[in-house]
Amino acid sequence: MNEYDSNRIADLAIEQGYILTDKILDTDCYVLNTCHIREKATEKVYSDVGRLKKKFRNKKKPIVLITGCVAQAENENMLKREPYIDAVIGPQSYQHISKILSELDKRKKKINSTEFDVIEKFDKISKIKNTESKVSSFITIQEGCDKFCNFCVVPYTRGPEFSRSPVDIINEAKNLISNGAKEITLLGQNVNAYNYTKGKEKFKLSYLINNLEGLERLKRIRYTTSHPKDMSKDLINCYRNTKKLMPFLHLPVQSGSNNVLKNMNRKHSRDEYLAIIKDLLKIRPNMKFSSDFIVGYPGETDKDFEDTISLVKEVNFINSYSFIYSPRPGTPASKIENVNNTIQKKRLITLQTLLKNIQIKKNHNEVGKFKEILVENKLKNQEVYFGRSSDLTPVIIKEAKSFDIGNIVKVKIEGFNHHSLSGTKKIIKNEEAA
Numbered sequence: 001m002n003e004y005d006s007n008r009i010a011d012l013a014i015e016q017g018y019i020l021t022d023k024i025l026d027t028d029c030y031v032l033n034t035c036h037i038r039e040k041a042t043e044k045v046y047s048d049v050g051r052l053k054k055k056f057r058n059k060k061k062p063i064v065l066i067t068g069c070v071a072q073a074e075n076e077n078m079l080k081r082e083p084y085i086d087a088v089i090g091p092q093s094y095q096h097i098s099k100i101l102s103e104l105d106k107r108k109k110k111i112n113s114t115e116f117d118v119i120e121k122f123d124k125i126s127k128i129k130n131t132e133s134k135v136s137s138f139i140t141i142q143e144g145c146d147k148f149c150n151f152c153v154v155p156y157t158r159g160p161e162f163s164r165s166p167v168d169i170i171n172e173a174k175n176l177i178s179n180g181a182k183e184i185t186l187l188g189q190n191v192n193a194y195n196y197t198k199g200k201e202k203f204k205l206s207y208l209i210n211n212l213e214g215l216e217r218l219k220r221i222r223y224t225t226s227h228p229k230d231m232s233k234d235l236i237n238c239y240r241n242t243k244k245l246m247p248f249l250h251l252p253v254q255s256g257s258n259n260v261l262k263n264m265n266r267k268h269s270r271d272e273y274l275a276i277i278k279d280l281l282k283i284r285p286n287m288k289f290s291s292d293f294i295v296g297y298p299g300e301t302d303k304d305f306e307d308t309i310s311l312v313k314e315v316n317f318i319n320s321y322s323f324i325y326s327p328r329p330g331t332p333a334s335k336i337e338n339v340n341n342t343i344q345k346k347r348l349i350t351l352q353t354l355l356k357n358i359q360i361k362k363n364h365n366e367v368g369k370f371k372e373i374l375v376e377n378k379l380k381n382q383e384v385y386f387g388r389s390s391d392l393t394p395v396i397i398k399e400a401k402s403f404d405i406g407n408i409v410k411v412k413i414e415g416f417n418h419h420s421l422s423g424t425k426k427i428i429k430n431e432e433a434a
């Protein structure tokens with residue numbers, strides 16, 4: 001989502017007359033878009049700004065904007081602690097960026113813009129052309145969260161659940177497709193909680209997927225990140241009714257133990273999670289899954305951890321994120337006593353070893369097969385191309401040509417490692433002749 005936001009922030013600055021540069025010392029305005037989910041995120045912002053200060057020691061100071069969830073969480077404090085920062089702008093206030101830049105251009109005054117104006121934000125953003133031109137592009141359709149998992153800061157930094165208008169989303173998709181997008185990933189903190197109401201009509205994520213399916217030049221549809229509680233029947237049915245929706249789902253479970261799920265306030269049980277997986281596999285037997293795991297959550301026992309391990313073995317996740325629990329200030333879980341750190345580390349190693357072995361085994365099994373790969377770009381300074389399989393595995397492709405970018409090609413898989421596959425494009429006869 002921050003990648004999408006960064007692009008939209010750039011579009012807003014472009015509206016104000018700025019252009020993008022990759023030469024840091026040329027910048028008149030430096031935007032640091034931040035994420036608050038990892039530990040020590042705030043301190044990292046201050047050290048980045050410190051580095052920037054050193055670089056510009058003998059030059060005119062650029063305008064420095066801190067955007068994203070760290071800006072939201074820290075707001076006024078950042079301006080007080082680091083005078084080099086000119087403005088802090090929360091994720092629901094990006095609609096003000098053009099105005100803030102114009103004010104900062106004129107006079108030096110610190111600006112704190114961290115109010116929650118999500119409706120106004122998307123009104124503004126929808127009116128500005130999305131200049132993104134990647135083969136695989138993102139669209140934020142939903143923001144915020146009402147779930148209040150006991151460990152998470154998102155409901156406090158991104159605010160309550162909000163869904164954008166389907167008309168704006170479809171228009172943005174058409175615009176991205178005309179820019180060259182062949183794959184669109186719909187984004188939201190709780191993307192499958194998407195629920196837009198107009199009068200008596202309700203529009204859900206399945207409505208958007210079915211509409212995107214009809215857009216001619218679009219080849220692939222994905223969405224992330226989902227909550228198990230919102231895997232509704234209509235959404236599951238999309239896997240039956242659509243061809244472009246990819247057979248891969250990132251569905252965070254966090255733990256395989258009912259006790260821990262309850263303590264986390266996840267609002268679903270282990271069995272409910274497994275029932276979703278079963279329903280999806282019934283419709284698409286080739287479906288693959290990935291997940292997020294928190295290891296060593298307060299109160300997690302050896303038995304609870306064993307339940308996570310057995311769930312991983314049962315679902316065979318092909319790619320997952322796993323972290324040791326770390327408290328976030330202000331969350332209910334931060335007030336509970338932590339599991340011993342040595343135990344946490346041991347459990348993380350056990351889990352990550354298992355996840356890695358599953359991934360390696362799956363990638364190994366792909367060798368010798370022909371896979372359909374969407375070619376995204378050529379790798380810098382190399383005669384190979386980059387693409388992804390339907391289950392999002394990165395693939396390095398030999399023998400592809402520049403005209404393959406944006407197309408789905410058949411690749412014979414010849415090599416693999418933990419994270420990726422490699423292979424050779426299968427040459428189709430008339431192409432050989434050309």
Ligand code: SF4
Pocket residue numbers: 145146147148149152153154155189190227
């Ligand atoms: S559902 Fe996701 S975003 Fe919402 S509180 Fe839980 S972990 Fe955070």
